[in-house]
Amino acid sequence: MEFMQRSTQLCVQNETSTSGGESIHSPNKYKGVQGQTCEQNESLLQPLTGAFKELHNKYYHDSFFSIMVKLREGGLLVDWSVQVGGTLYDIHCFVLAAVSLFFFSLLEERNTPRTVDLEGKVTVKGWEAILHFAYQGTLHLQKETAEEIQLAAEALQVPRVAAACKRYYKSLAAVAASDEKCETLRSIQKLYRRGFGCDVHLQASNTSFFAHRAALAAGSDFFHGMFTSGMREARQETIVLKTLSVSNLCLFIDFVYSGALKISWDNAFEKTEAALQYQLEGMIPLCFQFMREEMTTESSLDVISFANAYGLHDLKIFTEKFVLRNFKQVVALQKYLDLTAEEIVAFLSQDALYTTTELEVFHSVLRWINTDRKSRLCQAVKLMQCVRFPLITNREMRQILAVDLMAPSGKCYKVLEASLLSVPRGPSVISQLPCRMRLPDKVLVIIGGDSLNEDFSNRAPSKKMQFAHKFITGIGLVKYIEWRHLTCLPDVPRFRHGVVALNDTIYVFGGNYYYGKQDVLKTAVRYSPLEDKWDHLTDMKECHSYFPIVCLDGQIYILGGNTDTTNTQCLDSVECYNPANNTWTYAHALPQPLCGHAAAVCNERIYVSGGCDNTNQCLALMYLYDPTNGATYLSSMSAVRAGHVMETIRGKLYVAGGLGQGINGYEDQYMCEVYCPISDSWTQVASLTQAHVVAASAILQDELYILGGYSYETYRDSHMVHCYDPKTDRWVSLGTMPNAFADMKACVLSVPTHQRQPAIAGQQTST
Numbered sequence: 010m011e012f013m014q015r016s017t018q019l020c021v022q023n024e025t026s027t028s029g030g031e032s033i034h035s036p037n038k039y040k041g042v043q044g045q046t047c048e049q050n051e052s053l054l055q056p057l058t059g060a061f062k063e064l065h066n067k068y069y070h071d072s073f074f075s076i077m078v079k080l081r082e083g084g085l086l087v088d089w090s091v092q093v094g095g096t097l098y099d100i101h102c103f104v105l106a107a108v109s110l111f112f113f114s115l116l117e118e119r120n121t122p123r124t125v126d127l128e129g130k131v132t133v134k135g136w137e138a139i140l141h142f143a144y145q146g147t148l149h150l151q152k153e154t155a156e157e158i159q160l161a162a163e164a165l166q167v168p169r170v171a172a173a174c175k176r177y178y179k180s181l182a183a184v185a186a187s188d189e190k191c192e193t194l195r196s197i198q199k200l201y202r203r204g205f206g207c208d209v210h211l212q213a214s215n216t217s218f219f220a221h222r223a224a225l226a227a228g229s230d231f232f233h234g235m236f237t238s239g240m241r242e243a244r245q246e247t248i249v250l251k252t253l254s255v256s257n258l259c260l261f262i263d264f265v266y267s268g269a270l271k272i273s274w275d276n277a278f279e280k281t282e283a284a285l286q287y288q289l290e291g292m293i294p295l296c297f298q299f300m301r302e303e304m305t306t307e308s309s310l311d312v313i314s315f316a317n318a319y320g321l322h323d324l325k326i327f328t329e330k331f332v333l334r335n336f337k338q339v340v341a342l343q344k345y346l347d348l349t350a351e352e353i354v355a356f357l358s359q360d361a362l363y364t365t366t367e368l369e370v371f372h373s374v375l376r377w378i379n380t381d382r383k384s385r386l387c388q389a390v391k392l393m394q395c396v397r398f399p400l401i402t403n404r405e406m407r408q409i410l411a412v413d414l415m416a417p418s419g420k421c422y423k424v425l426e427a428s429l430l431s432v433p434r435g436p437s438v439i440s441q442l443p444c445r446m447r448l449p450d451k452v453l454v455i456i457g458g459d460s461l462n463e464d465f466s467n468r469a470p471s472k473k474m475q476f477a478h479k480f481i482t483g484i485g486l487v488k489y490i491e492w493r494h495l496t497c498l499p500d501v502p503r504f505r506h507g508v509v510a511l512n513d514t515i516y517v518f519g520g521n522y523y524y525g526k527q528d529v530l531k532t533a534v535r536y537s538p539l540e541d542k543w544d545h546l547t548d549m550k551e552c553h554s555y556f557p558i559v560c561l562d563g564q565i566y567i568l569g570g571n572t573d574t575t576n577t578q579c580l581d582s583v584e585c586y587n588p589a590n591n592t593w594t595y596a597h598a599l600p601q602p603l604c605g606h607a608a609a610v611c612n613e614r615i616y617v618s619g620g621c622d623n624t625n626q627c628l629a630l631m632y633l634y635d636p637t638n639g640a641t642y643l644s645s646m647s648a649v650r651a652g653h654v655m656e657t658i659r660g661k662l663y664v665a666g667g668l669g670q671g672i673n674g675y676e677d678q679y680m681c682e683v684y685c686p687i688s689d690s691w692t693q694v695a696s697l698t699q700a701h702v703v704a705a706s707a708i709l710q711d712e713l714y715i716l717g718g719y720s721y722e723t724y725r726d727s728h729m730v731h732c733y734d735p736k737t738d739r740w741v742s743l744g745t746m747p748n749a750f751a752d753m754k755a756c757v758l759s760v761p762t763h764q765r766q767p768a769i770a771g772q773q774t775s776t
Contacts, residue, residue, distance in 0.1 A: 061273035062303065064295040069228075069268030070190040072291060076227040077104060078144050085237050086223040088208065090124045091140075094133040097124070098140060101223045103206035107196035108143045110166035116205050127165075135161025142170055146189030150177045197224060198266035210247040213258040217247070220262055228265030230288035257283045261292075270295040274308055278315050285319060297324055304331050306338040310345065330450070333361045334710050338736070340373040346380045350388040353377060357395035360446040364482075365741070367400040367445065371409055378414070389414065393421045397445060398428040400482065447480035451757050453707055453714060454495060455746065456517060458753025459504035461719055461726050470502035470522065471750060474515075474536070476760060477730075480743055490730060490744040493764065499534055499543045505703075506530070507558035508754035509565055511588065513538065515756060516546075518567055518586075519553035526573045529554045533586070538760045547591050549584055555703075555752075556580075557608035557655075559615055563588065566596060566636065568617065571604040579604045579623050585636060596636035605651035605703075608634070611662050611686060616643075618664055618684075619650045627651045627670045631684065644689050650678045654706035656713050658735055661685055663694070663713050665733065666701035668721055677702060677721050681733070695738045699729055705755035711735070714743075719751040726751055 080086055080101070087099035105112040115125065127136060135157040142148055148170060150158065155177055162170035169192065173183060200206055200221075207219040222243075225232035235242045242248050250258060260280060264270055270292055272280055281296035300312050301324075309332050316325035332339050333356065339345055356362065357370060364370055374392040378385045401409065409415055415422050454476045460468055479491040498517065506520025515536045521528050531553070533546040549567060556570025565586040572578045579602035585594050599617070606620025606628075615634040621627055627649035632640040646664060653667025662684040669678035677700035682691045697715075704718030704727070713733040719726045726749035732741050 061271050062299060064270045064272065064298055066268045066270075066291045066295055069291045070194050071187065073194060073224075073227045073268070074144055074146070074190050076233070077101065077223065080223055080226060080237075081144065086226060088123065088206075088223075091127055091136070092124060093127045093131060093136045095128075096133070098136075100140070101221070103197055103200050103221050103224070104143050104193070105140075106200060106206060107193045108167050108169065109139065110168075112165070113205075116200075130164050131161040132157045134158070135164075139165055139167055139170060142167070142189070143193065146186035146193065148173050148183070150174065150183075194266070194268070197221075201262075201266050209245075211258060211262070212247060212249045213253050213255045216255045216258075218258065218262055220265075225262075225265055228289070228291065229261065230290055232287075234288075253283065253287070261287065261289060264289060264292050270299075272296065272299050274303070274305075277308075278311070281315070282319075297321075300324065301327055304328065306335050306342060307344075309335070309339060310342070310348070329356075330361065332356060333359055334363050335736075336362055336364060336373075337369055340369070340376065345373075346377060348377070350377075350385070350391060354391060354395055357392070361448045362445065363447055364445060366402075366405065367397050368405045368408065371396050371401075375412065375414065390420050390424055393424045394428075396424075396428075398425050399432045400445060445482045448478075449710055451709065451759050453477040453709055453716075454510075454515065454756050454758060454760075455705060455716060455750075456508050456515070456754045456756070457498060457503040457506055457520070458705075458717065458748075458750030459521075460748070460750055461724060468524070470504050471748070471753070472498040472502040473747075474498065475747060476764075478765065488742060488744045490746075492747045495538065495760065495764070496536060496541065496543075499545070500532070501530075503530070504752035505554045506754060507553070507556055507567060508756050509558050509560050510756040510758040511560050511563070511565070513758045515758065516565060516586075516588070517754075518558060518565075519549060519556070519570070521554050521752075529572055535588075538758065538764075541761075546586075547593060549586075550593055550595070551580065551582060551584070553580065553584075555604040557606060557617070559608050559610050561610050561613065561615060561636075564636075566608075566615065568608050568615075568634070569599050569603040569606065569620075579621070583634075583636065597634075597639040599634070600632065600640040600642075603628075605667075607653050607655035607664065607667075609655045609657050609662055611657040612660060614686075616655070616662055616684070616686075618646060618655050618662075619653055619667065621651045627668055627675070644684075644691060646684075647682055647691055647693060648678065648680060652703040652718075653678065654701075654704060654713075654715055656706055656708050658708060658711055658713060660687075661735075663733065663735070665697060665706070665713065665715055666704050666718060668702055675721050683735075694735075695733070695740055697731065698740055698742075699727060699731070701727060701729075701731070703752045705753050707755040707757045709757050714755070716755055717746055717750045717753055725749075 081099060084099050087101055089100050089102045091098045091100055102112065102116055106116045134154050138148060138154070138158040139161050148158065150173065155174055159171060159174040162174060169189065176183060201224070204219050207221055209220055209222045211218045211220060222236045226236045234240070237243070257280070268291060272295070277296065277299060281293070284292040284296055304312065309328055312328045313325055313332070315321070316328060336356070357374070362370070374396060378389055378392070409425070415425065454474060456474045457471050459470045474495040474497065475492045476495050477490050478493045480488070481491060482488050501522040503517065503520040503522060507518040509516050516533065517535070518533045519530050522530060529552040531549040531551060533549060535544050535546060536542070552572050553567050553570040554572070557568050559566050559568070565588065567584040567586070569580045569582065571580060581599040581602040583596040583598060585596045602623055603620040606617055608615060608617045616631065617634050618631045619628055628651070629645040629649045630642065631645055632642045634640050649670050650664070650667040653664055655662055655664045663681065664684070665681040667678045668675045670676070679696045679700065680693060681696055682693050684691050700720035700722065701715045701718040702721055705716040707714050714730065716730050717727050728745040728749035730743045730746060732743050733739070734741070
């Protein structure tokens with residue numbers, strides 16, 4: 010998270026401004042039960058060695074301070090009182106010390122009385138504003154109270170409140186409450202690491218940690234119950250945690266004070282188990298996030314076992330889908346051979362099992378049986394019934410019949426025979442087969458588009474929105490897609506437009522609706538599949554066509570494009586749309602006017618590649634774009650291209666399709682490449698087998714889909730759908746679209762359940 014990268018203003022102030030004592034950064038004199046200083050305990054919180062990932066719960070600080078407010082309002086675990094205006098305010102000393110140098114200096118003295126008298130030093134309104142800021146990160150500055158609050162900030166040495174007052178007088182924007190709470194939590198962590206205000210020892214094995222009861226209660230339901238429900242531990246100075254290891258206790262305390270988790274596959278299950286046991290609600294989703302994002306074929310079966318043991322239904326479903334998508338690699342694992350027959354049947358029976366050939370399914374069954382044929386032969390019939398023999402080609406069938414287990418006199422042969430006899434006769438064989446299907450939980454949606462024709466009167470831009478319900482492999486590995494109608498664009502058709510899916514809502518911006526110079530749009534609409542409803546949004550500030558669109562931190566960015574159909578009026582402007590308030594603002598401009606370029610978000614950063622300039626020259630550029638600070642150029646692509654696609658898969662950017670530039674002008678670009686942000690380098694990958702210029706693209710199940718477009722060399726539209734799998738470095742044809750279109754867009758989202766039900770008579774589908 011951003012706040013973890015910022016400097017801690019208060020801690021810097023403490024290093025330079027305090028006097029007569031130690032700063033937050035100086036070694037302290039408090040010792041734990043075993044004589045170990047908190048400075049020594051801090052060394053246990055250093056990053057783990059080896060490969061690990063650091064995750065941050067971006068909602069943790071809000072939750073932490075929300076509970077701290079409830080503790081203070083309930084008079085729970087408070088340790089100091091402040092007297093102002095004849096009233097006593099109970100507080101947690103470390104919270105005030107995290108924002109105020111005055112309270113920090115009192116805490117540093119150690120012998121400070123538990124009641125702090127501020128009579129005559131600050132007003133009630135000034136004090137309550139400081140108190141509110143410490144616990145909730147907000148200030149309610151008004152003309153009548155601003156001066157009182159500023160005087161209180163100066164008296165109590167609260168630099169961030171003083172700075173907020175100055176911003177108020179200058180009519181500058183206030184710092185977000187979320188950022189202020191992040192800053193305060195970081196300062197509280199510094200206090201913990203120096204032992205200031207700590208009031209309880211936690212002991213695991215022979216190691217002790219000196220911590221704040223209230224902070225532990227705010228960060229963990231387990232400690233909240235221990236310290237607030239009358240248990241004897243609420244009064245003990247030392248609490249021995251016999252079932253918790255030193256490493257786990259260290260991890261928990263680090264999380265309580267930061268909302269961050271360092272985790273790797275070496276300790277993921279141990280950490281998750283401990284987080285579940287000790288009810289660290291903020292850490293549990295991070296553990297699950299790690300397992301989902303870092304899932305590998307080697308870890309997937311272990312995750313399923315773990316999810317079964319702890320009843321983690323959602324994690325189990327996610328992992329089972331991963332296994333189904335990566336079946337071929339999972340089968341090669343030793344762990345696969347340890348599965349039970351029932352577990353294997355559960356996988357092989359799924360329509361979503363992804364295989365390039367049913368022969369792979371047969372061999373997976375054979376491998377499991379042959380591992381211990383004597384004891385597993387009795388399960389052979391049950392497993393062979395999961396193999397869809399009608400999908401086997403004649404050549405593959407000869408390989409199957411050569412296996413001794415499939416001898417004509419055996420029970421497995423009878424399974425094969427019965428399966429083949431079940432195939433109905435007639436011309437509609439494929440549609441009636443029990444075909445292997447890819448039926449992902451999210452679907453590909455295609456929106457709008459145009460068809461090529463030199464006679465403009467015969468061209469008809471599309472208003473349709475359709476989604477790929479099923480990816481089907483039929484007899485002889487024939488592949489096709491079952492498309493279903495979703496809705497139609499309101500008002501006018503669109504091509505060369507921009508589309509993004511955010512929170513399962515489709516946003517559509519700009520583009521062309523016809524072919525004249527004035528037919529470029531600045532209108533914007535959005536569609537909610539759940540409500541089956543279109544909304545018209547505020548128009549963009551400019552007309553945009555032939556441009557990329559990205560979503561970052563909940564904001565939608567329109568990057569450049571052109572304003573007419575000639576491709577010679579390119580834009581360098583970037584518009585930012587805020588869905589929360591339906592407003593547009595300009596962001597930092599692109600370094601040069603562009604159209605036909607591609608953009609994608611990778612590791613929460615925007616990358617831009619290729620495109621055409623105002624002279625219609627294709628470019629090879631690649632740069633990092635920051636909406637506030639502009640562009641930073643990176644290593645260029647291996648070749649120029651425009652009208653291409655760029656998508657992110659597991660931290661890398663894949664570029665495919667588009668136009669290149671040869672000796673005699675434009676040419677189809679078949680070469681594909683991948684960019685690694687860590688090394689700032691490009692690597693060529695498998696080339697496309699067919700041209701895809703101004704095609705649509707999307708990522709589904711960690712694979713790159715490229716749909717439609719056209720060929721510059723043949724001047725024909727494409728109706729093909731190709732899929733690139735980074736694990737195999739192969740492009741595979743998955744079938745065709747309902748129509749051949751270029752200049753359309755695609756996205757991935759969930760559609761309502763009723764849209765995925767079996768098609769009935771009269772329902773619109775296309776294959």
